[in-house]
Amino acid sequence: MALHFDRTEYARRIKATIAAMEKQGLDGLLMFQQESMYYLTGYDTFGFCFFQCLYLGNDGKLALLTRSADLRQAQHTSIIEDIRIWTDAAGAKPATQLRDMLQSLGARGKRLGIENQSYGLTHANGRQVDAALEGFARLQDASDLVNMIRVVKSPAELRYVRKAGELGDAALKAAVRKTRAGADEGEILAAQQGAVFAGGGDYPANEFIIGSGRDALLCRYKSGRRKLSKKDQLTLEWAGVYRHYHAAFMRTLIIGKPGKAHLAMDEACREALEAVEEQLVPGRTAGDVFAAHAAIMDAHGMKDHRLNACGYSLGAKFTPSWMDSPMFYKDNPVVIGPGMVFFAHMILMNSAAGAAYCLGRTYIIGEKKAEPVSKASLGMIIR
Numbered sequence: 001m002a003l004h005f006d007r008t009e010y011a012r013r014i015k016a017t018i019a020a021m022e023k024q025g026l027d028g029l030l031m032f033q034q035e036s037m038y039y040l041t042g043y044d045t046f047g048f049c050f051f052q053c054l055y056l057g058n059d060g061k062l063a064l065l066t067r068s069a070d071l072r073q074a075q076h077t078s079i080i081e082d083i084r085i086w087t088d089a090a091g092a093k094p095a096t097q098l099r100d101m102l103q104s105l106g107a108r109g110k111r112l113g114i115e116n117q118s119y120g121l122t123h124a125n126g127r128q129v130d131a132a133l134e135g136f137a138r139l140q141d142a143s144d145l146v147n148m149i150r151v152v153k154s155p156a157e158l159r160y161v162r163k164a165g166e167l168g169d170a171a172l173k174a175a176v177r178k179t180r181a182g183a184d185e186g187e188i189l190a191a192q193q194g195a196v197f198a199g200g201g202d203y204p205a206n207e208f209i210i211g212s213g214r215d216a217l218l219c220r221y222k223s224g225r226r227k228l229s230k231k232d233q234l235t236l237e238w239a240g241v242y243r244h245y246h247a248a249f250m251r252t253l254i255i256g257k258p259g260k261a262h263l264a265m266d267e268a269c270r271e272a273l274e275a276v277e278e279q280l281v282p283g284r285t286a287g288d289v290f291a292a293h294a295a296i297m298d299a300h301g302m303k304d305h306r307l308n309a310c311g312y313s314l315g316a317k318f319t320p321s322w323m324d325s326p327m328f329y330k331d332n333p334v335v336i337g338p339g340m341v342f343f344a345h346m347i348l349m350n351s352a353a354g355a356a357y358c359l360g361r362t363y364i365i366g367e368k369k370a371e372p373v374s375k376a377s378l379g380m381i382i383r
Helices: 006-022 032-043 069-076 094-104 121-132 145-148 155-178 184-198 213-217 260-279 288-300
Strands: 028-031 055-059 062-065 084-085 111-114 139-142 208-213 232-242 245-255 308-314 323-331 341-350 355-365 368-374
Touching: 006 032, 006 055, 006 145, 006 323, 028 032, 028 323, 032 055, 032 145, 032 155, 055 094, 055 308, 055 323, 062 069, 062 094, 069 084, 069 260, 084 308, 145 323, 155 184, 155 232, 155 355, 184 208, 184 232, 208 213, 213 232, 213 355, 232 355, 260 288, 260 308, 260 355, 288 308, 288 323, 288 341
Parallel strands: 028 111, 062 084, 111 139
Antiparallel strands: 028 055, 055 062, 208 232, 232 245, 245 355, 308 323, 308 341, 341 355, 355 368
């Protein structure tokens, strides 16, 4: 089997999940988040775009219901031994087959947690699950049960995060080499992704962001490419990815001589990131981190140009997003602790001036301070 962790690691995670289930009075858990399945068993697939569910009972029983296309995927990548197949056919009812599986596992009449907030459980499929299990079991939302366990990474996971950081640095170097007046955005993007692949990395959970000119003010990927002008700006957001663990980064590169707007933004972003780093310590809250970011940005006159969030947790994530919770936004009470991994991004977008400037990197929370997983300088990159 192609497992990325020792079986003892999976056993520890399952034990922690069962303890959390029992604390909530749950007899079993219905998982639809691919991240939960990967975390607990190693199961690695993008087949969650179809109906599939991993069941964990408080007796330790594991069973997966999936499609025939993912049978060998589960056998090869996971510790799951009980794999059931729902039948592709006109009028297929996988939720009914889920009920049958649960019946065979002794889950009738039990209180079951369910991951309702999941990309793998569409509204239509969710309604079918509710209908199939009505009167069969009592369902209780448990969307964050495994998520909150995943927030704190083990030493084995942190090794993958650090490797992802190395790949992220390689991707930045590749981008800088390609960035110049007249360069095509497509070549820069290809160089970044190629560096990650060449280093043994994976596809990211969402597209890399690349935009120049006015598109440098966008915080999302969009299709279409342009060539860089003699005086330009290039915003990049990318991630080194290893075994699905992400280390995200964000930079705005300046082509030609930087103007006053960019110089002012650079100063604000660097000072804000320093303030954020001081809050990335055990005992502080996610809200404290955002407050530090906002205070500096606002003191620099950037309130109208900053965002209402400045980062989020990272880990092993799947399409369509590498973003994890908790997030850095106002008054978020989640307490930061050792072993957590966060991406802190200082993003400024001045629409009136047509100027953008972004600075961000990933950190591992230590016992006393944050450890950046990048060795790249935070200085302005001018090409």
